[in-house]
Amino acid sequence: FSLLINPQLLKMLATTAARRLFLNAYSRNLFSSQLCRSVHQSIPSRSDIQMNEVPLSVGKLKEETNLSTRFNRTAEVIVSKIFPAGFGWQSASVVADKMSMEADTLGFALTTGFGDALGVFVGHTAYFAAKKRLSDSNINMVQQAQVGFLLSSAAMCSGTVWQPIVNVLQGIDLSFNAVFMGTWFGCGTAFYAGLRAGRTFLSSLEYIEEPTYKNSKDDASLSVAIGGATGFFVGTDAAYLPDQNFLLSIVGIADETPALLGSTIAGTSTALGFATTQSFFNVAYPAGKCWVD
Incomplete structure (x- = not known):
């Protein structure tokens, strides 16, 4: 029983547990960051949509409207x-x-x-x-x-x-x-x-x-x-x-x-x-x- 409460042994066990917790946390954080990067790359951001898609569609609509107005x-x-x-x-x-x-x-x-x-x-x-x-x-x-x-x-x-x-x-x-x-x-x-x-x-x-x-x-x-x-x-x-x-x-x-x-x-x-x-x-x-x- 005295061995179990040996201070050096307790310190060693605590150090080992801390390392395991750190590695687990690091792994989860790494996976999370990779997932975020994957999602960011596959799904366009709101600013991407605003900069790329909306002006093109509005420009095309404006051109069609202008032409139809002329013929009207x-x-x-x-x-x-x-x-x-x-x-x-x-x-x-x-x-x-x-x-x-x-x-x-x-x-x-x-x-x-x-x-x-x-x-x-x-x-x-x-x-x-x-x-x-x-x-x-x-x-x-x-x-x-x-x-x-x-x-x-x-x-x-x-x-x-x-x-x-x-x-x-x-x-x-x-x-x-x-x-x-x-x-x-x-x-x-x-x-x-x-x-x-x-x-x-x-x-x-x-x-x-x-x-x-x-x-x-x-x-x-x-x-x-x-x-x-x-x-x-x-x-x-x-x-x-x-x-x-x-x-x-x-x-x-x-x-x-x-x-x-x-x-x-x-x-x-x-x-x-x-x-x-x-x-x-x-x-x-x-x-x-x-x-x-």
């Missing part, structure tokens, strides 16, 4: 202005014909230009009045009337020069494609000039922005799209080089076509031309750089 606004412009412009021009040409105006006279050009402008103004204001009543009560109709007047003044310019440009280009026996492109360029330029002049003379109105470098770029790209609408409108002339007219079967207007149907086809041609051109812009332009943004 393009459709809105077509319905409210581009189709009415073609419809108005063709309807005015019927009126001019009944008034015995020849297609090569100033009276015919001014009458059709006015019909184009009237279509834009009435279409724009009527569309936004209906939208205000049906879905968005915050629409400011004074603002829309002023914007409609600005756009219709530019449409007056492009609509007035359309027939004279076509007459000149067809008169020198150019191919259909040459007349198509020449009209696109000429009417697009006229629309741009009218838009810039309108900003200059109408900037005293509350909602008309004066000419700036920024809106000059927006006006230019819009004018190119308008030029596309006027170029496709050339396709309504079923008499000029029908074998070259690639739009004849789609928007050709023959002499025997009823007036109302002819105006509808004319509006369809301008809508098709604008949609084709603007769709390219919607896809090609970076976010925030296109006039429709």
Whole structure:
């Protein structure tokens, strides 16, 4: 019994027990740290998710939203202005014909230009009045009337020069494609000039922005799209080089076509031309750089 309580023996036993406890604790701690490292490597941290996954998904969503917004606004412009412009021009040409105006006279050009402008103004204001009543009560109709007047003044310019440009280009026996492109360029330029002049003379109105470098770029790209609408409108002339007219079967207007149907086809041609051109812009332009943004 005296051996069992020997101090040296007790000290040795205590030392051995302490070593075992230390080794066990160390082993458990080592396993725990390895497990933590394994879990950390296999499961991404919250910061990893925030830095890697969220920005990518948000960026993709933003890009898709921007593109869909562009096409929605393009459709809105077509319905409210581009189709009415073609419809108005063709309807005015019927009126001019009944008034015995020849297609090569100033009276015919001014009458059709006015019909184009009237279509834009009435279409724009009527569309936004209906939208205000049906879905968005915050629409400011004074603002829309002023914007409609600005756009219709530019449409007056492009609509007035359309027939004279076509007459000149067809008169020198150019191919259909040459007349198509020449009209696109000429009417697009006229629309741009009218838009810039309108900003200059109408900037005293509350909602008309004066000419700036920024809106000059927006006006230019819009004018190119308008030029596309006027170029496709050339396709309504079923008499000029029908074998070259690639739009004849789609928007050709023959002499025997009823007036109302002819105006509808004319509006369809301008809508098709604008949609084709603007769709390219919607896809090609970076976010925030296109006039429709």
